[in-house]
Amino acid sequence: MTGRSAPPDSVARRRARAGWLFASPALLVVAAVTVFPVLFSLVLSFSEVRLEYGGLRLGSPTLAHYEALLTHSEWYRALAFTLGFTVVSVFVELVLGTLVALVLERLGAARGWILALLLLPWALINVIAAQLWSYLFNGTYGAVGWLCEQVFDTRPDILGEPLPAMAAMVVVDVWKTTPFVAIVVLAGLMLIPGDVYEAAEIDGASAWTTFWKVTLPQLRPIIAIAVLFRILQAFGIFDLPFVLTQGGPGTATQSVAILGYRILFQNLDFGGGAAVAVTTAAIVLGCCLLFLRVFRAQADEGGRA
Structure with missing residues (x-):
């Protein structure tokens, strides 16, 4: 049975x-x-923290750390720089990475070699890459300053002026991270079925129309993943400005991560440093949720269409 x-x-x-x-x-x-x-960190940010011989001692609950943070002009300057750096660098990397991926998709046997070359900047440790670029941007002996002197008859102090220092930081980040975006987008391009392009060609669609009406809608999920990863990485940028400019000149390139580091480790204000970390995490989480909501709405509209 x-x-x-x-x-x-x-x-x-x-x-x-x-x-x-x-x-x-x-x-x-x-x-x-x-x-x-x-x-x-959340508990520290809402507590009176005292550093004693035996370690940290938590006192009564307080909002003083957040009040001090939100009334401090240095916090808003660091937040503005971090937001601007994130938006500009991620946008440029997305555009350049997509263009590189479209070129790589059409290559034959040389694709593997070019991919290996593209991965070299991405494989470099951030501190080493930043140090190498600091030599290039050096106002006295840097190659970039020498080139500007040959072309424009002047040697700028790139890392010593606010706007050039910010632009230099974006250039370094784009140089290093564009290969990551290109490889992610290339993976999405390889997954698009060929019959979709054949149908567009039969309908008489041009290359430009095919890209906007066929390729880009198919790449939306992949692009959303790449943008999310880059927002999380760019908003927490620390090593690049720390090595290149130490957050200077002044506080022009001081990110929220560097501000938190200085409050926590230099001033030994553990509650204030935790408040910076918690506030930054909340902002990043809110931006990611908003981005996902907008992306989902666009995807639903595309599906209905």
Whole structure:
């Protein structure tokens, strides 16, 4: 006599429980290295923190750290620089990365070699890349200053002036991160079925129309992923301005990450540094959620169309 097989629902529940059981060690590690620091930072930002011989001592709850942060002009300058840097660098990287991906898609055997060359800037450690570019931008012996002197008969102090220093920072970030965007977009291009392009060609669509009406809508999910990754990375920029300009001249290129570092480690204001971290995380989370909401609305409209 054969046994009765288990219902599909019970099998699915058992598999789900087994999956959670096997994943629980990894989830505990993730919680230990991510969730706990975030919660601890949140507690620090709302507490009176005193540094004593035995460590940190938390006092009564307070909003003083956020009040000091939101009334400090240096916070708004750092936030403005970080927002501007993020918007400009991500936009330029998205445009250049898409153009590079479109070119790579049409290459044959040389695609692998060019991809390897493109990955060199992305593979460099950020501190090393920033240090190399600091030599190039140096006002005394830098190659960029020498080139400007040959062409314009003047040697600018690129890292010593606010606007040129900001532009130099965007150039370095675009140089380093455009290959990442290009590879992500190229992966999306390779997944687009060829019959879609054949249908557009039969309908008599031009190359420009095909790009805007066929290629770009198909790339929206991939572009959304690339933009999200770049927003998270660019908004938390620390090593690039720290190595190139130390946040200068003055505080012109001081990001919110550098501001938090100075408050926390130089001033030893643990509550104020935690308030900077929590506020920055809230802003980034809000921007990402807004971007995802807009992207989802556009995707729904495209699906209905």
